[in-house]
Amino acid sequence: MTSAPGRLEGRNAVVTGAGSGIGLRIAQELHAAGATVTLVDINAAAITDVARDLGDRVSARTADVTDEAQVQAAIDAAAGAFGPLHIAVNAAGTGGLAPILDLELVEWRRVADLCLTGVFLSIKHQARRMTEGGSIINIASLNGRQPAEGMAAYCAAKAGVEMLTKVAAMELGPRGIRVNAISPGLIDTPLTSPFTRSPIQDEFLDNIPLGRIGATADVAAAALFLAGDHAAWITGDTLLVDGGAHTKRYPALLGRFAPPPSRPPAAGPRIDEGDAE
Ligand SMILES: NC(=O)c1ccc[n+]([C@@H]2O[C@H](COP(=O)([O-])OP(=O)(O)OC[C@H]3O[C@@H](n4cnc5c(N)ncnc54)[C@H](O)[C@@H]3O)[C@@H](O)[C@H]2O)c1
Numbered sequence: 453m454t455s456a457p458g459r460l461e462g463r464n465a466v467v468t469g470a471g472s473g474i475g476l477r478i479a480q481e482l483h484a485a486g487a488t489v490t491l492v493d494i495n496a497a498a499i500t501d502v503a504r505d506l507g508d509r510v511s512a513r514t515a516d517v518t519d520e521a522q523v524q525a526a527i528d529a530a531a532g533a534f535g536p537l538h539i540a541v542n543a544a545g546t547g548g549l550a551p552i553l554d555l556e557l558v559e560w561r562r563v564a565d566l567c568l569t570g571v572f573l574s575i576k577h578q579a580r581r582m583t584e585g586g587s588i589i590n591i592a593s594l595n596g597r598q599p600a601e602g603m604a605a606y607c608a609a610k611a612g613v614e615m616l617t618k619v620a621a622m623e624l625g626p627r628g629i630r631v632n633a634i635s636p637g638l639i640d641t642p643l644t645s646p647f648t649r650s651p652i653q654d655e656f657l658d659n660i661p662l663g664r665i666g667a668t669a670d671v672a673a674a675a676l677f678l679a680g681d682h683a684a685w686i687t688g689d690t691l692l693v694d695g696g697a698h699t700k701r702y703p704a705l706l707g708r709f710a711p712p713p714s715r716p717p718a719a720g721p722r723i724d725e726g727d728a729e
Contacts, residue, residue, distance in 0.1 A: 459486050459680075460482060460486045460679065461486035462486075463538040463679075464487065464537050465482045465489045465537070465538065465541070465679070466489070466492060466539070466540045467489060467491060467543060468492045468517050468544040468574055469492075469493060469517075469591075470502060471495040471499045471502065472493075472643075473641030474591060474636065474639060474641060474671050475493070475541065475543030476668070477669060477671065478541050478543060478668075479502065479506075479541075481673075482539065482676065485676060485680075487538075488509040488510070488534045489506070490510075490529075490530035490533070491512045492515050492517070492530075493514065493544065494515065495514075499513075511530065511533055513526035513529055517571075517573060518566055518570050518573070519573075523573045523574055527574075527578055527581055528581070536584045536586075537581040537586055538584065539587050539679045540575075540578035540582075540586065540588045541588075541589045541590075541675055541679075542575070542589070542590045542591060543591040544566065544574075545567045545591060545643075546566050546567065546643070548562070548563045548603070548605055548606060549603060550602060551601065551602055551706055552604050555605065563605035563606050564605050564608070567605075567612075567613065572616060579620070579627070585627065585628025586629050586630070587680075589632055589633070589678050590613050590616070590617050590632070591613075591633070591636065592611075592633040592634065593606070593610040593635050594635050594637040594694045595607045595610050595702070596610030596612075598698055598701075598702050600702040602709075603705075613633060614690050617631050617688065618688045625688075631687055632678045632686060632687060632689050632690065633689070633691070634671060634674050634678070634690070635690050635693065635694065636670075636694060637697040638656050638660070638665050638666060638697070639665070640665050640668070641668060646709060648665055652703055652705070653665070658700075659697055659700040660696060660697045661695060661697075661700070662695035663695070664695065666693065666695060674691050
């Protein structure tokens with residue numbers, strides 16, 4: 453690898469969740485810095501459009517990151533087309549809003565599978581293709597540290613991504629592979645439009661010391677730093693990119709974007725009644 457710090461010519465990158473929002477912006481910035489980029493997303497139409505816009509040094513591979521065979525096929529195809537991987541960004545993810553009392557197992561699994569298991573599968577197959585060393589960047593979340601009512605699966609999965617990042621850094625360091633995470637606060641993307649296009653935006657702003665909602669460019673700048681040689685001695689860390697929101701509190705979303713918590717069952721003894729006897 454011969455690029456000057458900050459420039460990424462000669463590097464092969466893969467980005468999951470590259471069809472929208474944060475992953476899309478990071479893919480665009482990696483490409484602009486000179487890297488060859490493989491776009492991975494479950495949304496084939498989205499990454500086909502992005503690939504067309506970017507032009508050369510790009511390929512698009514449709515895959516569901518929760519499916520190991522699909523992840524492996526996409527990563528192997530990227531390496532087959534462009535050679536060993538040097539940079540991987542894992543941005544595929546989703547949210548959900550329901551109190552634990554109402555949270556269906558299938559919904560818990562949907563969020564945990566995508567936000568945590570998908571990152572594990574991606575790291576596993578990306579690292580196998582980083583035969584010259586590299587940099588893996590996982591997109592976690594402020595909510596991996598700052599709890600939010602109604603977001604149990606998301607918060608737990610993102611906290612898991614931070615720890616997965618540390619373990620991967622320990623195991624892969626001897627291979628010359630750095631593994632870091634970025635934890636964004638509220639970023640304006642299609643995923644967060646219910647928040648950024650509603651009055652609750654003001655409550656978010658009250659809890660962001662720097663006084664504005666984040667842009668995908670804020671996250672991409674951090675990703676490019678971690679991808680390149682300026683970060684050559686950084687691994688196992690998580691960079692908060694949140695305008696300082698971690699110093700304050702997360703707005704209460706329950707009841708404003710989800711049904712109220714379920715009532716106690718109508719039939720059967722209540723615990724307090726039994727205790728009173
Ligand atoms: N936007 C924010 O405020 C914010 C804050 C913190 C963390 N994040 C995290 O950043 C990441 C990107 O979020 P975003 O706001 O850009 O969302 P987004 O919805 O704009 O983009 C997510 C992308 O992931 C893709 N995707 C969904 N399921 C997939 C699957 N099973 N396999 C492959 N691709 C799949 C979607 O098609 C989409 O292109 C997520 O991990 C999210 O949790 C976002």
